[in-house]
Amino acid sequence: MGNLIDIIKSDVRYEDSLKACMNCGICTAICPAAEFYDYDPRRICDTVQRGDEEQVEKLLRSDTIWYCGQCMSCKPRCPRGNVPGAVINILRKVSQDMGYYKDSHMGRQQVDLMAGIGDNILNIGYCVHPDVVFPEKHPEQGPVWEWYVKNIKAVSPKFGANYHGEGAGALRTINPETMEELRNIFRVTGGMDFHDSIKNGPHNE
Amino acid sequence: MNRFWNEYQKAIADDHFFYERSCIRQTFFPGSETAFLRMLREELNKDIFDDFRQHTCTGIGYHTDVVPLETTMTVVARLFSLMTEHGYENYVPSCVTSFGVFTEMCHMWQKTRENLYKACKREFNIPKNIAHPSDVIYHFRNELAQKMKFRLVNRFTGRPLKVVEHIGCHYAKIFPDKGVGKAEFPYVLAGMIEAWGGEVVDYPERRHCCGFGFRQYLVQENRGYSVSNTKKKLESMEPYEPDFIVSNCPGCSMFLDRWQYTIAEMEHKTYDREGYGIPVLTYEEMAGLLLGYDPWELGLQIHQVQAERLLDKIGIPYDPKAKYRAADGKILRAPEKPENLLV
Numbered sequence A: 001m002g003n004l005i006d007i008i009k010s011d012v013r014y015e016d017s018l019k020a021c022m023n024c025g026i027c028t029a030i031c032p033a034a035e036f037y038d039y040d041p042r043r044i045c046d047t048v049q050r051g052d053e054e055q056v057e058k059l060l061r062s063d064t065i066w067y068c069g070q071c072m073s074c075k076p077r078c079p080r081g082n083v084p085g086a087v088i089n090i091l092r093k094v095s096q097d098m099g100y101y102k103d104s105h106m107g108r109q110q111v112d113l114m115a116g117i118g119d120n121i122l123n124i125g126y127c128v129h130p131d132v133v134f135p136e137k138h139p140e141q142g143p144v145w146e147w148y149v150k151n152i153k154a155v156s157p158k159f160g161a162n163y164h165g166e167g168a169g170a171l172r173t174i175n176p177e178t179m180e181e182l183r184n185i186f187r188v189t190g191g192m193d194f195h196d197s198i199k200n201g202p203h204n205e
Numbered sequence B: 001m002n003r004f005w006n007e008y009q010k011a012i013a014d015d016h017f018f019y020e021r022s023c024i025r026q027t028f029f030p031g032s033e034t035a036f037l038r039m040l041r042e043e044l045n046k047d048i049f050d051d052f053r054q055h056t057c058t059g060i061g062y063h064t065d066v067v068p069l070e071t072t073m074t075v076v077a078r079l080f081s082l083m084t085e086h087g088y089e090n091y092v093p094s095c096v097t098s099f100g101v102f103t104e105m106c107h108m109w110q111k112t113r114e115n116l117y118k119a120c121k122r123e124f125n126i127p128k129n130i131a132h133p134s135d136v137i138y139h140f141r142n143e144l145a146q147k148m149k150f151r152l153v154n155r156f157t158g159r160p161l162k163v164v165e166h167i168g169c170h171y172a173k174i175f176p177d178k179g180v181g182k183a184e185f186p187y188v189l190a191g192m193i194e195a196w197g198g199e200v201v202d203y204p205e206r207r208h209c210c211g212f213g214f215r216q217y218l219v220q221e222n223r224g225y226s227v228s229n230t231k232k233k234l235e236s237m238e239p240y241e242p243d244f245i246v247s248n249c250p251g252c253s254m255f256l257d258r259w260q261y262t263i264a265e266m267e268h269k270t271y272d273r274e275g276y277g278i279p280v281l282t283y284e285e286m287a288g289l290l291l292g293y294d295p296w297e298l299g300l301q302i303h304q305v306q307a308e309r310l311l312d313k314i315g316i317p318y319d320p321k322a323k324y325r326a327a328d329g330k331i332l333r334a335p336e337k338p339e340n341l342l343v
Helices: A003-010 A026-030 A032-036 A041-050 A053-060 A084-098 A105-124 A139-150 A152-159 A176-189 A191-199 B023-028 B030-043 B059-063 B069-085 B096-105 B112-120 B133-139 B141-147 B188-195 B220-240 B250-267 B283-291 B308-314
Strands: B017-020 B048-050 B090-093 B162-166 B244-247 B280-282
Touching: A003 A053, A003 A084, A026 A041, A032 B220, A041 A053, A041 A084, A053 A084, A084 A191, A105 A176, A105 A191, A105 B059, A105 B220, A139 A152, A139 B250, A152 B030, A176 A191, A176 B069, A176 B112, A191 B069, B017 B030, B017 B069, B023 B030, B023 B250, B030 B048, B030 B133, B030 B141, B030 B283, B059 B069, B059 B096, B069 B096, B069 B112, B090 B096, B090 B133, B096 B250, B133 B141, B133 B188, B133 B283, B141 B188, B141 B283, B162 B188, B162 B220, B188 B244, B188 B283, B220 B250, B244 B250, B244 B283, B250 B280, B280 B283, B283 B308
Parallel strands: B017 B048, B017 B090, B162 B244, B244 B280
Antiparallel strands: none
């Protein structure tokens, strides 16, 4: 036992993220996620700090760790210099590495995110690009977005964009050599294995 | 300058910048990136380099937990290697989340040099200075003011325009000392507004997140989180009757615009008196308009809340017939009108 806590503490971000939480709850008071969900970053820090393997595993298998919106408003507010939002990054990584994310509804959303944002990065070199913000999936973008996507080739040069062009500029096609270097970085650093394990791996039958 | 206020300042380089484009800003506000480069090169005679071999910083992937830390750090290292290769030392990332990612990564170089060499045979230096483009515009706000044709003043009343400024969370909440005014007194946008004749609106939820929430917006079923947080801000600013909102983050600018449309369609509610909504500008659009740049080249027609009433208040001329004209001059059919939000 003690394995999960050791894994969490071995993340390079841990030392700067959780020093000694005194349970004041300022992080929860400022947290936009705590207003919207049944979510309490103070309790997350407390659970990790206590180091009870059973409770930590329960947390990693729950919806709770997926509620944070990563605004990091908690960081400047914590009187002890903790960063609950970064503790969340570590817990989410461990949850995915261990396959625990598949036990929660919010956790399983990672599969869609990997197929969306993850694939965008590896296929086109952008996290977000007009080609992948489909109006039918984004009704909140309104009729103006539908119009822009439909007319982007004709309109975007007015804004100085270089949509699908060669060379520099907004919305250019990223050249094959650059894309290959980007994918190589994912291969060398474990990003590609991580991508494949969530998108196609054994946790995702 | 007051000696206490000195502690809240940051170093911003004066010239020779390496520009990194933002996925979100290119997608929703491509005219803003063009305007920023134009201001630096044409108005301020500065050297700024835009490398075609750049790519995403993976910031959205990092904060949606689909890209591991080691990968993001090495992707950032590659971008720094492009900067190094071209002899630059001052890095200017267009996105606020990129800005947060870069400041975070500069704290944690371990295996990254080795990884980058293995993957790309590249080497890099850490920038001497990392400034968000809004820092750069803030730094030169007085020089730009000298060239501006308009001011943030209501020409009908002579009163300063009331401006809500929204700072993206990742600008100063992750590393407070990397932002002008730190996290407590962010002044990067307020400084521009005051220098250009406007009045900053101080309202209760001024520092609340716009609600992006990364996975909370990107996963369709979670979007209630995103719109709820924007709604909280809009309700809080409504009694102050702002003339417009300006943000330094491309995501925040988009959400504060689009969620106004959504709330109007869902609840028949707008946050101005007449039903048009509160226009949202990027800081590049705000500066560009005051410098006399064409509103339709800045891209104001691809906002959902339309800005003509604001342009009229300032006295900025525009050609209504050119609004939906393609780059080749052809007139395109206008977008459909929303049911409730007036355009």
